[in-house]
Amino acid sequence: MAGGQLKSVASLLLVLNFCMFAVVLGIGGWAMNRAIDHGFIIGPGFDLPAHFSPxxxxxxNAATGFFVLFALIAGVVGVASVISGLNHVRFWNIDSLPSATSTAAIAWSLTLLAMxxxxxxxxxxxxNAKLRTMEAFLIILSFTQLLYIAVIHGASSTR
Known part of the structure; x- marks a missing residue:
């Protein structure tokens, strides 16, 4: 009985995490595109500006570049974690658990780094407001991803 309830909780968390990772990827993609389009302009002699930063x-602010870069990486790995998690929910057996757990743990650790x-x-x-939104989503994702890992581990211990 508890396994079926945990399966539905895991499914709900997967859908929630997917939507939130998609928003993080969308905002992070916007920020990266804006940085590429409006960043430093290298002059005709290919001289770098005095305070050039890649x-x-x-x-x-100064942390934005690192934040956006690691948020994009966490978002991509998070979506891969959701795909692996959907496979585990579909089969819901001990054979599909290691891949779901390992990708979820890697996504969680990268989400914590971005957080x-x-x-x-x-x-x-x-x-700006878009960066604040991405910060909030990553803070929430760090909790929901950990909760998802706990749910799939809890389901494996009830068998």
Whole structure:
């Protein structure tokens, strides 16, 4: 009985995580595109500006580049984790558990890394509303991804 309830909880968390990772990827893609389009312009002699940084973002603060980069990586790995998790929910046996757990743990650790840069960006205070939204989503995702890992491990111990 508990396995069926945990299966539905895991399915709900997977759908929630997928939607949130998709939003993170969308906002992160926007930020990366804006940084590429409006970043430093290298002059005709290919001289770099005085304060050139390869991770320069015209919006936000000094932590924005690292935050967006790691948020994009966490988002891609998170979507892969959801795909592996859907496969596990479909079969719901001990053979599909290791791949779902390992990808979920990797996605969670990368989400925590991006959340660390988000907290640094919050501390530095200069950012726009889209970056604030991405920060909030990563903070929530760090909890829901951990909850998903606990649910699939809890289901394996009830068998």
């Amino acid at each position: 991770i320069y973002f015209p919006m936000g 660390g840069f988000a907290s640094k960006e919050i501390e530095l205070e200069i950012r």
